[in-house]
Amino acid sequence: MKVVCIGSGNVATHLAKAIHEAGFTVSQIVSRTEENAKKLALSVNAEWTTSPDDIEEADIYIYSVSDSALCEIIRLNPHKEGLHVHTAGSMSLSLFADIKERGGVLYPLQTFSKGKAVDFKDIPLFIEASNANDLNILRELASAISNKVYEASSAQRQQLHLAAVFACNFTNHLFAIAESILHEADIPFEVLRPLIQETIDKTATLSPREGQTGPAVRKDFNVMNKHLDKLTDHPRWQEIYRLLSESIIDNH
Amino acid sequence: MKVVCIGSGNVATHLAKAIHEAGFTVSQIVSRTEENAKKLALSVNAEWTTSPDDIEEADIYIYSVSDSALCEIIRLNPHKEGLHVHTAGSMSLSLFADIKERGGVLYPLQTFSKGKAVDFKDIPLFIEASNANDLNILRELASAISNKVYEASSAQRQQLHLAAVFACNFTNHLFAIAESILHEADIPFEVLRPLIQETIDKTATLSPREGQTGPAVRKDFNVMNKHLDKLTDHPRWQEIYRLLSESIIDNH
Incomplete structure (x- = not known):
């Protein structure tokens, strides 16, 4: 099975390496950024190009690019055949319709940062395809790189992506606020x-x-008011404190 | 060293057990709730009472009660002598002044829930006392139950408590929202x-x-607007989504 990986960002990098390490052939890396394309291609023993016109023929094309670039690069890929797969949490499977014959999704539910390795085996992968045969192909690929493969519809995946923003991105931002608060006290x-x-x-x-x-x-307004007082110099954090506290009170 | 523990909630329970297991004598549990007092006393081999008048003489009195009950129970404890210690993140050491001769703080930076054991060895304990001798006593007690003992002033501890609300209580609430969002998609x-x-x-x-x-x-307003649309039926979560996203954008 020959795989062409399109993109060279965090998701593309981690995914291409996992596919390569699982024994599949990553034949080509496609990226607008020459330096990134070269670097990633080297690490997975692949060819590389910055030009969509030069995309090689493959069994699977995996697009891991920003949502805004996704539709255009799918359109620019000259190959109609093969299985075209995106990795975006919030994009529907239906975006392949009318452009490619066979479409699929392989969404890794994980946060990827440059310079921080992750073990793909533990990452839940959510797959979807426009026909049963392609779903089997995706299941085979996904199962080779992760122990946690699930099927999910586009609607389910969009809810997953939304939930992940709350559980990961917003959580991380709360950590950043906590870090700033501690920093003020030299802790x-x-x-x-x-x-x-x-x-x-x-x-x-x-x-x-x-x-x-x-x-x-605990509806301990005494403590909450003390905390709000301490945040006087940070009106944004004060607003976050107030809103999340109200939401907790509402919910209990 | 004889320790009287006042309170029978989550913090009091976990702390009394840790002190007992470290080989100190927990001589008495004091709690308004007879059932809780008995239960905790039994598990740490202590006496118990529901009446502040019957508090026994001890070397250390540890108050782990709600912030609102704290001042009153300190006042009601008939013993002037001994070291009086509270465990509240947001309360100052100075609340002992004029009531007891020797005051201290032992603040465990952890979230405690009934029915969920925690290993005290890993819990950061922040200590403070009104004199150097009592600080040594607290350090001895704290070091026997945890490997992570730090000194912190009341002002530092209040910042810690505020940071902990962001990093733990609010984070947990985001998890609760994420759980509800997933539940709607049967995940x-x-x-x-x-x-x-x-x-x-x-x-x-x-x-x-x-x-x-x-x-x-990433300032990906396309995805953010899609997410906000999906939250139309949950105006409070929509508000949280908007505010935290704005705060992330501001911060980057």
Whole structure:
């Protein structure tokens, strides 16, 4: 099975390496950025190009590019045949309709950062395809790189992507705020790690709703007002504090 | 060293057990709720009472009660002598002044839930005392139950408590929202766990600010608007989505 990987960002890089390490042939890397294309191609023993016209023929084309670039690059790929697969959480399978004959999705539910390796085996992969045969091909590819392969419709995947923004992107931003607050008191972020780890560990035995702790769920307005006072110099964080506390109170 | 523990909630329970297991004598549990007092007393081989008048003499009195009950129970404790210690993140050491001669703080930076055991050895304990001698006593006690003992002033501890609300209580609420969003698509919360774990693991090598991913940091308004549309039936979550996205954009 010959795979062409289109894109050279975080997702493309981690995915191309996982496919290569699973023993599949990554034949070509396609990227607008020559330097990135070369670098990734070297690490997976592939050819590379920056020109869509030079995309080679393959069994599978995997597009891991920004949502805004996705439709255009699919259109620019001269090959009609083969299985065309995107990796975007929020994009529908239907965007392949009328452009390619066979479309699919392989969505890795994970956050990828440059310079931080991840083990693909543990990453949930959500697959979808326009026909049963292609779903089998995707299942074979996905199962070779991860132990957690699920089928999901486009609608389900969009809910997943939305939930992931809350659970990962917004959570990480709360960590960034906490880090800034600690920094003002000369305390390293490090000391929060056991607390954060326990917050997650708890969700294995208690649902997040059941496991809620803190001043808001206790309706301890005395503590909440003290905290809001301490945030006077940070009106944005104060607004976040107020809104999330109200949401917790509403929810309990 | 004889320790009287006042309170029988989550913090009091976990702390009394840790002190007992470290080989100290928990001589008495004091709690307004007879059932809780009895249960905790039994598990740490202590006496118990529901009446502040019957508090026994001890070397250390540890108050783990709600912030609102704290001042009153300190006042009601008939013993002036001994070291009086509270465990509240947001309360100052100075609340002991004029009531007791020797005051201290032992703040465990952790989230405690009933029915979820925690290993005290890994919990950062922040100590403070009104004199050097009592600080040594607290350090001895704290070091016997945890490997992570730090000194912190009342002002530092209040910042810690505020940061912990962002990093734990608010984070957990985001998990609860994510769980509800997934529930609407018939997907179990479980699938988010590798993503959440990686979000935390990343903070060991990248600061939360550096490790930020997602549509907001990419200023991908197309995806953000799609997500906001999906939240039409949940105006509160929509408001949270908008505010946190704006805050991420501001911060990058």
